[in-house]
Amino acid sequence: MDAHIQVRNLNAFYRKEQALKAVTLEIPRQQITVIMGPSGCGKTTLLKSFNRFVELTDGARVYGQVLIDGEDIYAPDVDVTEIRKKTGLLAQRPYPLPMSIYDNVAYGLRIHRMSRKGRTLDEKVRHYLEIAGLWEEVKDRLHSPAIGLSIGQQQRLCLARGLAVEPEVLLGDEPTSALDPISAQHIEARLLELKQTYSVVLVTHILRQARRLADYVIFMYLGEVVEHGPARQVLENPRQARTRAYLEGQF
């Protein structure tokens, strides 16, 4: 397996409570990896350890290694903004930035000095809005407030905004849970296209969504990784009793 992210003996604590227990696994390149498990099992913590978001919580500590392309993102000399640029995040609820639709996509390009203004910026903004499947709906009101979009459109705007800084990994923290079924379908369709270019890691508690999207599955329970492997194997033929119990709806 061509691993994009390697996790080695990762432990995370919120004050005294241990949220991740000695997690060691690999996440394949250009596939959709789904992290599943009952709530409170540490799946969001694991996801947020990939863009160093765990440390934003007061009293949170992380020990161990997360290697993206072989580089340890927790090494002391690492620039955290570089890590976060490399890993786009789709949150549970979309939060557009308090600016226009256009500026939402341009924001990342501007702060990373990838494109400041003019035609090239216009083209890039259009390009990423197209990838996110939003361009046709917003092309006539690019300069109106992003908050005026429906929540499903906002999530696609957040996708465009995240892709604009050219990440390699896309992290999704239950990105469809706040959306209506049609909007959720929209996002799922985008993710399936995007795995051609990006490695996608998705937290979900919707089993059917995992079945629709996953190439690779990680099953977690109480801060531990119980089982991980190719989707077909884990979902159809789990090795662990706890995974089987979860798939049968016993948690």
Add this chain to the structure above:
Amino acid sequence: MKGTKKRLHRRHLEESLFQTLMILSFLLVAGSLGFILITVIVKGLPALNVAMLTQIPKGGFYLGKEGGILNAIIGSLYLAGGGTFGALLLSLPIALYLNTYVRRSAWADFLRLTLDVLWGIPSIVYGAFGFIIMLALGLRASLLGGILVLALLELPIMTRAIDEVLRMMPMELEQASLALGSTRLETAVHVVVRQMLPGMVTAILLAFGRGIGDAASVLFTAGYTDRIPTSLLRPVASLPLAVFFQLGTPFPEVQQRAYASALVLTFIVLVISLGSRWLAGRLGRFIIK
């Protein structure tokens, strides 16, 4: 069954009692404001004329002769404008520091307590304090001195108002910016400030209102003059002091001018309030709710 009905009746009674109390206290506040406004208008409007707004005092103005209060109008705008700008230069970084870096620590609590105490200090103390500092620096009563003291006077109210606005900032919005790889500073400047701008306009207005209405702090530090200041180091007049001096004369027509001056001051505050509300509304188009 009967007991429930009785209790229900009592709860409704409670509700109407408290509703009445709330309406009464609202009427008390609105009534006081209305009473003040009517007094100022009734007593001031007859004395208000074009000359009053466009001329500086001529010889014998305070004895009832010709002239106007243009010196105090311009002076007050300079003082409060400069003071508010100065206060903003310090308040915004302090409030951002409180919310971006220290958040809920003992140190942040201490800073907030300090600001709250400063807020409560009477303005005459600021005036006296500023006066001592100016003496030590060899500075005389001047526009600069007045601006500095007003900036200090406005600092706590503006910082705490901005601080409260920033505390309402959704954490997820900050994280959305951080997730794109921006630094905390970029997030503060491009996202937090933008989201908070409408609230900040209100905070700035509150501080401006305190600054332009204060007489005691500028009494020693800005002085008073019949001229319009041409330099930061010259003394400057202000509307609150114009009201104070005119009311202090024994002449009824000059006292009437005091009410006219108060009317002008009230009108300035009103225009600035309405203007900033309009601005806040426009800026508010983009904020995330």
